[in-house]
Amino acid sequence: EAQVTQNPRYLITVTGKKLTVTCSQNMNHEYMSWYRQDPGLGLRQIYYSMNVEVTDKGDVPEGYKVSRKEKRNFPLILESPSPNQTSLYFCASSLSSGNEQFFGPGTRLTVL
Amino acid sequence: AQSVAQPEDQVNVAEGNPLTVKCTYSVSGNPYLFWYVQYPNRGLQFLLKYITGDNLVKGSYGFEAEFNKSQTSFHLKKPSALVSDSALYFCAVRDTPNAGNMLTFGGGTRLMVKP
Numbered sequence: 001e002a003q004v005t006q007n008p009r010y011l012i013t014v015t016g017k018k019l020t021v022t023c024s025q026n027m028n029h030e031y032m033s034w035y036r037q038d039p040g041l042g043l044r045q046i047y048y049s050m051n052v053e054v055t056d057k058g059d060v061p062e063g064y065k066v067s068r069k070e071k072r073n074f075p076l077i078l079e080s081p082s083p084n085q086t087s088l089y090f091c092a093s094s095l096s097s098g099n100e101q102f103f104g105p106g107t108r109l110t111v112l
Numbered sequence: 113a114q115s116v117a118q119p120e121d122q123v124n125v126a127e128g129n130p131l132t133v134k135c136t137y138s139v140s141g142n143p144y145l146f147w148y149v150q151y152p153n154r155g156l157q158f159l160l161k162y163i164t165g166d167n168l169v170k171g172s173y174g175f176e177a178e179f180n181k182s183q184t185s186f187h188l189k190k191p192s193a194l195v196s197d198s199a200l201y202f203c204a205v206r207d208t209p210n211a212g213n214m215l216t217f218g219g220g221t222r223l224m225v226k227p
């Protein structure tokens with residue numbers, strides 16, 4: 001089944017404790033992206049990747065890192081999480097940036 | 113910079129009536145436009161897209177959208193609403209490729225279809 005998977009689905013952590021949210025797709029897509037969803041703000045793009053080893057900043061990259069060492073994986077790293085990063089995070093992938101995106105189920109992160 | 117506006121936080125419509133969810137955009141070149149739907153506790157699902165060609169785009173679940181370049185709009189429509197259409201709808205835009213590959217989403221519009 002074609003899908004985008006994210007782990008964990010739920011995470012409660014404390015300020016400053018490094019964490020990684022994994023994202024994997026099995027569709028051989030080149031374009032992958034991370035978004036955060038906050039009430040009233042819609043989805044905001046954090047980072048995106050056009051292909052392996054090619055990443056670029058979205059609208060709200062501060063406090064986040066990404067890497068794209070393999071085509072299928074695009075982890076989101078929070079080196080020192082803060083409470084303002086409490087949000088619902090979505091990973092997505094598509095053939096290219098002009099194609100429709102397939103979204104993962106979301107990761108709800110709470111930073112205390 | 114590209115931007116998307118969804119002016120209505122919520123749209124209420126009776127089942128069987130036509131529905132419209134509004135979206136306007138701003139880009140420097142020619143837009144790629146998308147509509148996505150989000151059901152409770154789920155990720156977003158693609159409904160339809162406009163890249164070029166016919167201004168009226170047909171998508172999933174009986175939805176369609178009309179691209180209007182002069183009004184920079186891409187409103188989502190359906191002739192007859194169903195209760196099961198109740199969800200959160202997002203419009204998204206990407207500028208032409210040489211302007212970047214970022215995708216910008218609107219704030220979302222909650223559609224409530226009453227029986």
